[in-house]
Amino acid sequence: MPEAIWITFAFALGLIVKAVGLPPLVGYLAAGFALSAMASMTGVAVEATAVLQHIAHLGVLLLLFTVGLKLKLRAIVRPEVIGGSLLHFAITCLVFAPGLFLLLDLDWKTALMLAIALSFSSTVLAAKVLESKRELRAFHGRVAIGILIMQDLIALVVMSIAAGKSPSEWALLVFGLPLLRPLLFRLLDASGHDELLVLLGLLLALVVGGLGFEAVGLSSELGALIFGAMLANHPRSQELAKSLWSVKEIFLVGFFLQIGIGGLPDQQALMFAVVAGLVLPLKGLLFYFLLLAFRLRARSSFLTSLSLTNYSEFGLIVASIALPEWLIPLAITVSISFVISAPVNRFAHSIFEKIGHHIVRFESQKRHPDEQPLSLGDTRILVMGMGRTGTATYDWLLPQQAKIMGLDSDPAKAENHRLQGRNVVFADAEDTTFWEGLHIPSLEAVVLAMNDIEGKLIAARMLRKLDFKGYIVAHTMYSDEAEKIRDAGADEAYLTMSETGVALASHLMDQPGLQEARQTQSTTSDTAGST
Template sequence: MVFEVFAVTAAFVCGLAVRPLGLPPLVGFLAAGFLINAFGPRLGMPETTGPILEHLADLGVLLLLFTVGLKLKLRQIAEPHVVGSALAHFTLSVAVFTPIAWLFFADDWTVALLVGIALAFSSTVLAAKMLEAKRELANFHGRSAIGILIVQDIIAIVVLAIFSGKVPEPWALLVFATPLLRPVLHRILDLAGRDEVLVITGMALSLVFGGVGFEVIGLKGEIGALVMGLLLSNHPRAQELSDSLWALKEVFLVGFFLSIGMSGLPDWDALVFAVLLGLMLPLKGVGFFFLLIAFRLRARSAFLTALSLTAYSEFGLIVAAGIPMAEPFLVPLAIAVSISFVVAAPLNRAAHPLFERYATRLQPFQRATRHPDEQPSDLGDADVLVFGMGRTGSAAYEALAEEGWRPVGLDADTYKAKTHAEAGRRVIFADAEDSNFWSGVRLDGIRAAVLAMDDIEAKLISARTLRARGFEGPIVAHALYEDDVAKITEAGADETHYTMREAGRSLARNASEALRPAMHA
């Protein structure tokens, strides 16, 4: 228990230390793992993770993949740009990395091939965590990135089955019957309520039904957790379930990042190999960019998707750890993964400004054809824009329509926009953070704008761009946090409502109206 306390303390200190540098806490957790590995034995600590941290790491990954699945749609995995770019990039990556691995570590081409395969994957944990932090999992580029990662994970399972010497049991075919579980799972979620039972329901579905259940039939528990989330993604309470697991998942993931850092210290050859792979990291992103361009994505979507995938994968470590002949290369792979996290995390945080900076150089590469992520230029006879068609935006849209206005909803989630359109609402796919949308859209008839998206950066960009385009109508926004009210107002909003305060005032008004008859009685 002393070791676990020491590890958590190191994670706390390093997590705080990287914040002033603009790095995400996970970089600090990785650093804490390496520091524990380097100096822990001198303090009487073990050189490897203890069983408690190992369990926390496993739980964190399963919960993360479960919550990722909750935000996905099965049909997105079958899209041509997802499957095509995933398979093509995997093939090209193996062809590039295998000879390099052979030169450094092995006279055996089979071992070099396994190392090349491990390096061909991109990090599911980092991509999902960064996209989730920016509230972009549901955006077109977020869904594309996660879809590609799912295809890669499926490839990893096949590789493990071939090289580990363990042939999946015939029971593994039951995975094709999992859609039959959807009605049962939906009913379980209906009965879960909204208290701590909802949290334990999410844990049971991800860890027991998904994790342990899939391992029983000979498949990876990580895929099981993801599948359980996918089966529940269409449930009305999927987002609520995801939110209820958020804090728990974050705590458990600390153990995962610590375990990567503690996987070992490199010798000189391993360090040189890892640094070389770090220098080659841009090739991974460039490859994804041009492949996605070839599948007709616009330059912006291709760039943001590719940047999300520009990191070596922790799943590659799982593949290496699960194949005996590749285990000696686990430490250099862990160092390479860690370096890629340190490089990729800040780049992903600055993804949108980076594209705006290099847009004139990147846009000429996109194909002159209709793109699957095309955005509108004509808003028809709409007179009010509603950005973000979640619960708040949908309520604003309905209220405006009832008062005789002609609102149009804009949302960066293609599936959400389509669902609203099928329900008879004027909602179209558009990303408020996309300069192409703003440069092409006509605002002639727009008299007011409502900013109802959750992401603060999207609100700031929308308010500033509307004003820069000469829009003089009222801009009304809501803020999830009190600190954001001043920022949004400074960006150009006429009114910014702190959501929780306005909810309280609305309740008070309703209570006051209900009391009036009694006061006059």
């Protein structure tokens, strides 16, 4: 039973790499190559069966669907996204194609197709890394995902040309999909909170988006992404994404296993992969300077570029259609880029803190509209993170303190709050350059209501570094995180669920009947004490 072997190797190596601080996906890649090595030594055939290939494909579709759920399409149609992706693609092809032609003695068509395959960055890896750090909605995360979507669209065009296929006339129906949004919203509302919600997500991602788009000659990946994006503005879109999380993660294990099981490389393939790995930093540098040209700050450009400094699984798909003889070398190349990119991205913020003062001098004096400097003015209470907890905190405090401000790292969310009458502005608490120019003359208290622990730790440390003497309070799900937040400088960090229980109990005791019973009990106790 090959599935039992896959699961055993994936779990064992995933656990090992996690223990040394690497993302488990690196272990899943290693498991695939370990299976290939075992097959070559023992003579026992280990190959990517149709079942594994299907599971891998489902994992990619579900990942793209959940990415779509977190996307705002208006954030994609931006100069830095469209311009950055197209310029990077063109420059990479113009540089790589002649180099491959001369160094490897290839014909021009093969050299160009290889250059195209190497120009793409991994949607799977970047989305997974950004999601794990809860940065998909941060400014740099949205720019990175937008560029990846543009690259995926370019890859779909290239694959269609290489395969000599064109969409059927029925593909024009795609332009009518926005008319289905009210129906999709009603289905999501009617699905409840249990298994029907999961089934709805699977139906839209795999059946309607996946098979539906394939039936009209379009990419199933594009279909899954589009149907996710159509639901992005629904209030329950994030609940749907969370309900699909475990299913998506399991299926993605199959994707990474499939890459490794594809076969062990020969010496020439290894040399190609090593050289491609050595030039990988050039890919990130090109992204960095292109994004700076579009007026992004050094930090945003650096974090976005680091997310995109890898090679893409779409390159393997392009190769499987146009360059099948190059599939294994490209698979090793993609795997090496994953091994390099995943751990580096984990420490992206720490790396920028160390080298930021060297590279910040390249940024433009003109700032991107979403990265304008911020002044708190006469604000006395600051709420950082305007999700459900931050919004509830803001609304409760507003009648008692009018000079209150909210910050959020999602410009669209900040705009929605402003439309509802709240004083909320865009700012990223993890941006060290934001803290460097911050002036807080009247600030008395700060509420840390961001989702991620890293953002709270950075905010608490930076506030104390600015000699802020006021009160800092935060919430968290776990007691060990609460201790870290206090050590970083917060006065107090409360456990979310414990405080929820206290709030429920206080609401309960505010009921008239229970108040009377409590007063009667108190009177009886006083009488007994007097007696």
